[in-house]
Structures are given as C-alpha cells and as structure tokens.
Amino acid sequence: MKKVLAMLLVLAMVCGMLVGCSSGTKETTDGGTGAAPTKAADNTEEPTNPAENAKEDTITLMVPPVSATYLEKVRVWADEFHQLYPNLTIEIIETSWDDHAEKLSTMALAGEAPDIAEVSYSMIGTYAELGVGINILDYMDEAALADFDKNALDYMSLEGKTYGLPLYLSIQAIGGNKEMLEEAGVDVLDVQQNGWTFEEFKTAIANGTKDNRFGFVFATSAVTASDMLNIFGISAGLNNAFTPELKYAYTSSNMLTFLQAIEEISASGYMPNYGVDASQRMVMCQTGNAMIFGKAMPLFEGNINKNNAALEAKDGTAVEGSIPVQYAYLPIPTMNGITESCFGTVDGLMAFRNTKTTDEHLANVMLAMNYLCSGKIAADVASELYLDAVCESGRAVIGDYLVEGRDENNLASASRQMGLVVAPPTGLTADMSSKAATLMEQVIAPKLQALLAGEVTAQAMYDEICKAAYKEFGQENCVSGAIQ
C-alpha cells in the first residue's frame, strides 16, 4: 500500500512538472504562427478595425517608471482605454529602470516580448536586427503619424521603417549652481540664451574651482563614461555616430579634438581625477562640492527645488550637508566655431512581434500604442520631465500640465536646446546602428574610462577607435578629416 502511495505521489510530481513546462495557453493556439504577414507583404488586406468586430483581446505593455508618477498614471490611462474600447484590455508589466532593458531583451530573444514596450531609440537597431520590431507604417495611417514631430519620429525609424511612437524627447546637457556661476564671472542668462564657447567654459570652471569644490564634475564611473561622449561630443560637432552621408563620425578629427579637450580638463584639476558615480554628481552640486555638473536635465530643477524646500522645512529629508541651490540649466559649450547643438534621446513605445502576433492583434496593439502616446498623455509625461511635448496635440494642451513654479529662464533654455537637437541621419540600417552600439560599448566607452583615469592618451585612444571602426565599417565608410 505504501509503495502504491509513493508511486502515485511520484506520478503526480512528474505530471505536475510536465504541466508546468507546457505552454498550452489559448494565445499560442490562437496566433502562434511566428512571422505574421504584414500589410506590406500582402496589400490586399486592410488592418482590421477592432471596434467593429469587438473580439476580446489583451495587449501587454511593459514600462519602467518614466517619471515619478508614470506607473500610477499608466494604470489610469489603461482603464480609460478599456472604457473607450471595452473589448480591449491593456495588461501592464511594471519594471524598474535597472532591469527594464535586460528583461525586455531576454523576453524578445525568447519570442515572448510584450506587445508594446518602452524603449530608447538607441535600442531600435538591435531589435530590428533581431526581427522582433514591427514597422508601424504597415498598420497606422499617415494622419495618425502626422501629429508627431518629424524629428522625434526619425529617432524611431531605421531604413525607412518606423518601429514605434515617440513619447518624449529628453535633452541632456549640463547644469550648475547659479550663484556660484555668477561668482565665477559667468553671465548665466546670456549663456542660456546664446550658448558659450569651450574657452569660456574652461575659464568658468577654473574660476569656480576652490578648496573642496570642483569647477566641473561629470559622472564617468563604469557604464556612464559613454554619456560623456554622447553629451559633450556635441561640443566638437559629434552630433551622431554617423554623418548625414552615413559615414561613421567618430573617426573624424573632431573626435581627436574632443578627446584632447577631455584629456586637458581631466588633468587640469578643475574636475575630479577619479570616477564619479552617477548618483553622486548632483549631490556634489547640492553639497557645494561642484559648480557645474553633468549629465544634467531640465528635470533636475524639480529635484533641487524639493531639496531646497526640505532644507527650509528642516524635516531631515534634505541631502546630508546640502546647501540651498538655484539650478541653472546650461547648454554644452562649442569648440572651434562648431554650430551649437544639443544631445537628445527619444524614448517611446515600440511594438514587438511575439508568438501570439497576428494582423488582427497588431491592429489592436497600434490602437493602444497610439492612445498611450497621444496628446494629453505625451503632454503629461513631458511636463513632468520638464520637457516639451513631441506631438502637435501634446503641445496644444501642455499648458494644462505645466509644473508650477518653474524657473522661466530654465524653461526657455530647455525649449531653445530642444530646438537644437539633431536627429540621427535617415537611411541608417539596423546593422549600422547595431555595430555602432557595439563599438561604443566595447571600444569607445572602455577607452574613455582609461583616458579619464590618465592611463591612455587622447591620440592613442583615437587611433584605437579608428582601427576598430575601419575593421567594422571599412575605412571608406568612416570620416577622415573634419566634420563641419
């Protein structure tokens, strides 16, 4: 009897395991056909209007906390969407910024990506190359896309295909303590309105460097090193990894100029000669240990104002050792008469192919994606990030969402810098984009860390970049000489 009981238990365990391993859900039988035919592949079939056939469908959405209240609000927006289309439900997968990219990548590799996910434009090439991106132009009409800024849409496009909708265009530059800047002889308003040169910047950080205070600090520890190239490379005319002629730009003499400038200021003593963690850069400004810090975003005005309020309230929530700071959002200085520009990244919602993708389902996915990037939502998100909306309908209503008490000079500076953002050139292939990303991660960022630590010269680093880029793209596809 005992033996029979034991065998039954073992059988139950085995069956339980097999049930656990099975994937017998109705979704897979519904549409697990792999590559779903697109409208481009079969022009005879128009996208289905989900409202008409009213078939129940669930759309998965994976998002990190884009802003402080985004995850709370996205649940409300999903409910609103459900009320608008009662047959459609948005299922939200919440992630943290720390694990979002890796979780999405793992799910995409397994063919189990969510229908919609928040992505940075820099990852679009990788997903397109992997065959999990969906050209939304096959499912959305021109009128829907016409609302979005072309510049922002270009970020979400590769090889004439658009893989997602922009949600916000984030500008990244430098910020500083206004009072200290003025003490160091900087006309802050003039800089915000008209930009400044690298020479003026160097003079400012030299004047701003005192005992226990650096004139300039930039987070360069570990993976943040690439930010320095992306954001500060702008000063030398390195707006993108590729020129409008689709040549690799980081082999240009502009790169050498930029690296020599970094070498000079990192050895000058006006910035720390040790790696600064990303979380420390703003803290250094708040505690009076740095005058200018990077990377900085307009949003930091809110963080700094909150800290100022906490200092005033003496409620113990302020950063330890911090002082009241008036935040100034500043443009990146320009070298050698280069046209002023600003580094921008577009984050948006991207549609993914997964094992349950069908044309009918995709039509619903597009509907949800369009709703989640629509005017009032884009305005709400952008406003919370101290940015401007990336669509016409968003700009029309952003006034209703503006955060109260924003510094008007910072607002104007951010607005001006958004206008200076140069989108990646059109015609880039997924392969080019993917190779450039790998080159950045495997060669440029690690070498930049060594340059900042004073272990490699600018010239040696430049030579290494050229060698790696020539191998990857061919010398004829890389810029030689200067980019104007």
Add this chain to the structure above:
Amino acid sequence: MTKKQENKTKRKRSWIKADDISGYLFISVAMIIFAAFTVYPVFSAIRTSFVEYKPFGSEFVGFENYIETFTNALFYKSVKNTIVYTVVVVPLSLVIAFSIAVMVMAFRKRTQSIFKAIYYLPGIASGVALSVVWLWLYDSSPSGLFNRILSFFGLSTQNWLNSSKTSMLSLIIMALASSQGSSIIIYVAALLGIDNSTFEAAELDGASFMQKIRYIVIPLVKPSTLFLFVTGIIGSFQVFMNAYMMTGGGPDNNTTMIGLLIFNNAFVYSKYGLACAQAIVLAIIIAAISFVQFKLMGVDVEY
C-alpha cells in the same frame, strides 16, 4: 512451453520487477529536471552556436560565430582577465579557508559554530547587496572608506574601480573577503574527520605544529582540497556578478571576464548565437582544466 521460451519469459520477468518500476519512477523526477534544465540547454546552446539567432527564424551560419569568437581581441582579453582572476583568487581562497578552518578548530564546538556562521553569512547575502556595500567601500573620492584608511596611513588615495591599475585588484579583494564560508565549512568537516590518535602519535614523536600540518593535515584533507580547487576554478571561470555590478567590465575592458562578455553578447547586443559559441568554448576550457586537475592531483585521492 520449451525450455528456451521458459528462460526468455524468466529473463523478461527478471528485467522488469515492481521494485524497478518504482525506482525508475523515483529517479524520473530528477532525470526529467536534469534533462529539461541541463541536458536540453546544453544541446540547444550547441545548436544555437551555429546560427545567427533570431526568435522568428534563425539562419544557419556554420562556424561563423566560432570564427568571430577567435578573431575578436576582446574575447582573448576576457580570457586573459579570467585567468588572472582565477590564478590569484582560487589558490589564495584555499589558503585563507584552510588557515581559518585550522584556527577555528582550536575552539570548542559551540564557538566553532559561531565562527562558521559568521564566515558563511556573506554567502547567504545577495550578490547585488554585497556589491552595493563594496561599491561604497571602494568609493574613489577622498571620503571613500578605503581611501580614508589609506590617507590615515599617509598613502595616496586610489581610483579603485576606475583605474586599470587597481580595478582587477579590487575585484580580487572583494572575492577573497566575501566568499570563504562554504570552503571553511568543508575544511572544518575534513579536519574533524582526522583521527585524534594520529596527532597524539605525532606529538609523542615530537612533531611541531607546522610539521603536523604539513605531514598529517594537508595530505589527509587532500580530497577536500581537490574538490574545492576544481569547483573553485569552475566557479572562477564563470564569474560574472562581481564585474557586472562593480565595474561593468571597465576600465578599458580590464575587468571584462568571459562570463560578462557572454552575458553582454547575449542580452545587451542580442548576439545570442555568438554568446552560445563563446559559452561552448568556455565549457571546453573548463572541462579541459578540470580533466588536467584530476589527472595531476587526483592520482592518490579516493572518494
């Protein structure tokens, strides 16, 4: 029924007994788990290493991923970094664990347990939590804890994780300081297995402490040493978390271990086929080293 038929039936009966069925059913649980989560992934990785992986239609590319692996300078650099890390960490770990185990043995059982628990504690903490603490210790600013200690002794502060000179050393120190718990417990168990009469006989012969260690303890704990050495090298070759959390492989790829490179290729660059090829190469390297270790050290070791 002929005699031949009778024998056949007997053989059949003796081949499948009721006891056998229940036995097979019992091991089937472990076998299914082993097949699903170990054997299948290995074969799947081998198959994937010959394709350019795409979730909806991979392309067969032959040995291209292997060629890319062996022509990639970063792969060799990561192998070199892993070897440096292993060569320093594994032997030093054994020496530290053995020394602590010997010292712990001098105490009463209750005190031994307290020490074992203390040394094992970092092992139960999550790698991420440990890394956060170590990041704080290695803060490169003058106010960082280790830098304050250096300043106290009049030494210059260090750019711990951001300099090629100290980044690997930082990871090694972290590994040595936080992963000795299980090795100590294994050594203590091995030391407890040595008969006291052996030590008494040695004392009668006038053996010193170091002589007892050299001629009695080290030979008698050799099976444990071999086990820890082999598993230590395997674990060290697969090291990932430390480099991922602490340095991201930098600066200048000086702490990019082969495990981190495989991870990046798979989950950052989505080159899954290439990552599988590198994982297979890593498995072959580990298997070869383990084989050599057993050949050289395992001659007079019995399990």
